[in-house]
Amino acid sequence: MAKATSHFVCQSCGTSSSKWSGRCDGCGAWNSIVEEAREAPASGAKGQALPRGRSSKLVGLKGESAAPPRITTGMPELDRVAGGGFVPGSAVLIGGDPGIGKSTLLLQALASLARQGQRVVYVSGEEAIAQIRLRAERLGLSDAPVLLAAETNTSDIIATLSDGETPAVVVIDSIQTLWSPVIEAAPGTVSQLKAGSEALVRFAKQKGSCLLLVGHVTKDGQLAGPKVVEHLVDAVLYFEGDRGHQFRILRAVKNRFGATDEIGVFEMSDGGLKEVTNPSRLFMGTSERPAPGTAVFAGVEGTRPLLVEIQALVSPSPLGTPRRTAVGWDSNRLSMILAVLEARAGVSLGQHDVYLNVAGGLKLKEPAADLAVAAAILGSMTDTIIPHGTVVFGEIALSGAIRAVGQAEARLKEAQKLGMNEAVMAGSSEAPRVKDISVRSLETVADLVAWAASRSKGLRRIA
Numbered sequence: 001m002a003k004a005t006s007h008f009v010c011q012s013c014g015t016s017s018s019k020w021s022g023r024c025d026g027c028g029a030w031n032s033i034v035e036e037a038r039e040a041p042a043s044g045a046k047g048q049a050l051p052r053g054r055s056s057k058l059v060g061l062k063g064e065s066a067a068p069p070r071i072t073t074g075m076p077e078l079d080r081v082a083g084g085g086f087v088p089g090s091a092v093l094i095g096g097d098p099g100i101g102k103s104t105l106l107l108q109a110l111a112s113l114a115r116q117g118q119r120v121v122y123v124s125g126e127e128a129i130a131q132i133r134l135r136a137e138r139l140g141l142s143d144a145p146v147l148l149a150a151e152t153n154t155s156d157i158i159a160t161l162s163d164g165e166t167p168a169v170v171v172i173d174s175i176q177t178l179w180s181p182v183i184e185a186a187p188g189t190v191s192q193l194k195a196g197s198e199a200l201v202r203f204a205k206q207k208g209s210c211l212l213l214v215g216h217v218t219k220d221g222q223l224a225g226p227k228v229v230e231h232l233v234d235a236v237l238y239f240e241g242d243r244g245h246q247f248r249i250l251r252a253v254k255n256r257f258g259a260t261d262e263i264g265v266f267e268m269s270d271g272g273l274k275e276v277t278n279p280s281r282l283f284m285g286t287s288e289r290p291a292p293g294t295a296v297f298a299g300v301e302g303t304r305p306l307l308v309e310i311q312a313l314v315s316p317s318p319l320g321t322p323r324r325t326a327v328g329w330d331s332n333r334l335s336m337i338l339a340v341l342e343a344r345a346g347v348s349l350g351q352h353d354v355y356l357n358v359a360g361g362l363k364l365k366e367p368a369a370d371l372a373v374a375a376a377i378l379g380s381m382t383d384t385i386i387p388h389g390t391v392v393f394g395e396i397a398l399s400g401a402i403r404a405v406g407q408a409e410a411r412l413k414e415a416q417k418l419g420m421n422e423a424v425m426a427g428s429s430e431a432p433r434v435k436d437i438s439v440r441s442l443e444t445v446a447d448l449v450a451w452a453a454s455r456s457k458g459l460r461r462i463a
């Protein structure tokens with residue numbers, strides 16, 4: 001029987017199948033499946049026994065191993081997300097939408113390292129040397145001794161890197177441009193991207209360089225996504241943000257050398273990315289005069305507490321099915337909170353549109369934001385102003401109970417640091433006390449409604 005020499009691979013998630021289809025079964029992406037040549041089978045065809053191996057010494061968990069040394073870029077926001085600096089011999093993937101600022105961030109990081117005297121190489125497959133130089137000039141980095149190469153052929157890149165002293169840090173911008181003639185697939189396909197990344201990761205591990213791979217994320221699956229190389233690398237950082245906002249968030253989603261969920265906050269300006277050392281000020285908005293329908297949530301991202309303003313707008317709906325729109329928050333979770341408010345506290349929103357927005361373009365994932373979301377919604381419904389200086393946090397259960405959440409002390413301390421004086425949170429005997437912050441504990445959503453009602457003069461729209 002003739003062997004199939006090609007298979008069909010989804011460029012978004014890497015799922016392979018024997019026939020083409022319009023929609024990938026693995027990830028649901030449309031039009032992302034491309035025919036690719038099968039990789040040559042390793043010697044030792046089917047049925048043949050594997051060659052005899054060498055046995056290796058088995059060891060215990062405890063042993064001498066020093067903490068890995070770190071290469072710190074001198075950009076504390078970046079270093080923290082990396083787990084305290086980059087580790088030599090490790091590979092890090094930096095993913096994000098095109099145009100979000102990945103190249104800018106890495107050029108700035110390399111310039112900073114180069115100025116410390118590290119040998120650093122920036123390999124670009126997307127921009128010509130002249131373009132990179134122009135950008136460096138605009139960013140005021142021209143004097144930094146960063147070594148540049150414009151190259152896409154994986155073997156040539158490795159040859160270039162092997163030449164002379166081993167670089168401490170190498171940036172490959174981007175993995176989607178990596179290409180090798182020995183692989184029978186078009187540049188930008190899963191096979192090319194995987195093979196190129198694998199070869200570079202192997203090089204980095206052997207030589208002890210830290211490899212930073214840039215990967216574009218495209219929603220339509222036109223380019224193979226960085227998801228297919230996530231397993232190859234030691235850390236995966238995603239650079240997120242909203243084009244409409246100047247804030248950018250670097251988030252660790254996998255890190256073998258540090259905590260995940262750690263975030264770094266940057267601001268895109270004409271002079272490149274600037275670090276935001278006190279992000280709470282930024283996401284709290286300028287609520288000196290708070291409006292109805294806003295609540296300040298005391299959140300925690302990774303190890304870092306962060307105050308974020310949550311805004312809600314409730315308005316009578318002209319539609320049979322009212323709209324529920326959430327920006328920066330899961331819309332299923334919003335529906336759940338509305339259902340709990342209705343079932344457990346008699347707040348009927350069936351005739352109202354509900355819009356929810358997290359200030360600054362931040363995406364919140366913590367269930368601890370439930371209570372702040374509910375408070376903002378009630379505030380908008382009843383025209384109640386939550387006084388300036390109040391933070392809200394807690395998880396809402398389907399029963400309507402408000403649950404205590406972790407890291408309460410860190411949240412309260414951040415609130416205190418920013419001059420807040422009251423916290424609305426779950427009642428718990430273990431609730432920490434923080435100086436200057438008075439705690440209002442709530443047991444259920446009905447307590448929250450009663451609290452909002454006590455503050456609102458007219459209680460205009462609560463059913």
Ligand code: TYD
Nearest residue numbers: 098099100101102103104268269270271272
């Ligand atoms: P870039 O780093 O090229 O994005 P990526 O590598 O992720 O595709 O960033 C490009 C965007 O950043 C572009 O839209 C312009 C903007 N930008 C600034 O606003 N200020 C700057 O100083 C620079 C260099 C870029």
Ligand code: MG
Nearest residue numbers: 102103126173
């Ligand atoms: Mg780029």
